[in-house]
Amino acid sequence: MAFFITALYLGYLLAPMLLLLVGSVGATWSNTLLPTDGLTARWFLQVWHDRSFRLAFITSLQVAGATVVLCAILGAPLAYAVASAGHRGVRLAARITYLLPVAAPPIVLAFGLMLVFSSDALPFLGATWVLIGGHVVLCLPYLLHTLVADMRHLDLPAQELAAEALGGGFWRRFFDIVLPALRHSLLSGSVMVAALSIGEFQLSNLIAGFLNRTYPVVLLQAFYGATGFACAATVVLLVLALIAAITGALAARGASGTKGLAG
């Protein structure tokens, strides 16, 4: 019974992806269950040669890359500060604050950014760095959450106490003890951030400029054209997301492996 339910669920999960794959290489697909007229690489080539898709692909990579780097730079010290806050009330307040972007719909943030950056004083709406800033706000909570959970699990305070007694100042402790201890969760959290950033649509759709639309934003328009083209364009995004997910899973497995030995 359990097997049957699992299989059913997996089918439900995988069928659309399979159909996308089939559609992306099918020559013609209209009003039939499956594409007709044989296989073709035409759609992928079209996506490849489409200037707006190439631009969007590059913009997405840039935004995701910058978001990952910024999140890592901000996340490690922030998580450290949250986890080592002495007062329980402070820790709780910090958690609520950093989880707010998860609770609030991205559209709320987008409207805020639109209000601020469309004014005459700050006419920056559409700039890539505004896009990056928005993505950082949306993705950082997920990295923070991973890091803070890991820190509690690793019993860092005891190691830090020992390091301090041995003569280690704050920066030495941070770089020699805290960061190496967090390397696995930092990696898996960063991959999650990359995946989220690459797939982000709601916020990007509202605040991206015409020349720096991200991939998912351009992708929506593909569905007004040929089905095969839309499928091929989506498969590209799917592959990117898969790469991120697999890397994340491997990093997480590495982390849990180390912990298993330590325990």
Place this chain on the structure above:
Amino acid sequence: MSVAVEALSYAWPGTTNGVADIHLAIAPGELVAVIGPSGCGKSTLLKLIAGFLTPQQGRVLLAGRDATGMPPRARELGIVFQAYALFPHMTALQNIAWPLSIRGVSRTERHRRAAEMLDRVGLLAQADRLPAKLSGGQQQRVALARAMVFGPKALLLDEPLSALDATLRVEMRDEIRRLQQESGIATLHITHDQEEALSIADRVAVMREGRVLQCAAPRELYTRPASRAVAAFVGHANLWEATVLDATTLSTPIGILRTQAHGFAPGDAVAALVRPEHVQIGASADGSNSFTGRLLRDRFLGSFRRLDLAVDGGTVALETASDITPQAVFIPPEAVQLLPAD
């Protein structure tokens, strides 16, 4: 180098728990063990000396200099924690070399000194292993080596053996004593295991409710406890509430006891202490200090037995190597010690 605390007091915020008016001095090369039930303030004392807590009153002196306001990392103390707190991503050698790296020792030199230290704790073959790949005893040795490698002013051991099994504990406490004597370092050893304290310490401080009740050499602590509480905590003891009747007689719940009541006047309430190994089987010639009863418990402990005899008004505990099951026991007058009643 020495460690001393003077009139040290600390109360945990919002409580009356902590330590009060502690005076303790550890001479260079001396090992002082602090024992007491949990919550007696022994760990608080260590945290105050280490600098993890700041005392509300009193001073901490390291090598004769006031270190009360110093941050922990400036105190140059070697601390071994209960859970070792080794750095899990560093090998045994890297763990030991880390405090040297902090002190700017060159790479080759710190490698050499860390390897030398590993050799001293007998773990040179395990130099490249991560802590997770070491046994509890080996981790303990690495923690000890890491705490000693940079030549600290003193060694603070916070229940370092409590996570080990019994046989390993005995082995490791001798190891700690050996290393400590080799390097002649002043050492404070916190433990709740009195056997551990008595067996390796030069002096033992008994703490209770935040105060040091007595600090003395192990033998003195056992043979001449300063109070009823110390007598009860250190070793096994028969302790009876007693009243001095005259210069040679006590009234106790189990009957009249004859002994010299030096320093007490008739009518004084005292505690009468008799160590179980001083209780003899049989009866005295004149029948005084002799008690008959029924055997309550008989514990075989290898070279001796520990027996509890139920007598009128109480229990007499005795230790004997003989196989006889006694019906009567005898307490020699000189075996009775009188302590102030608490």
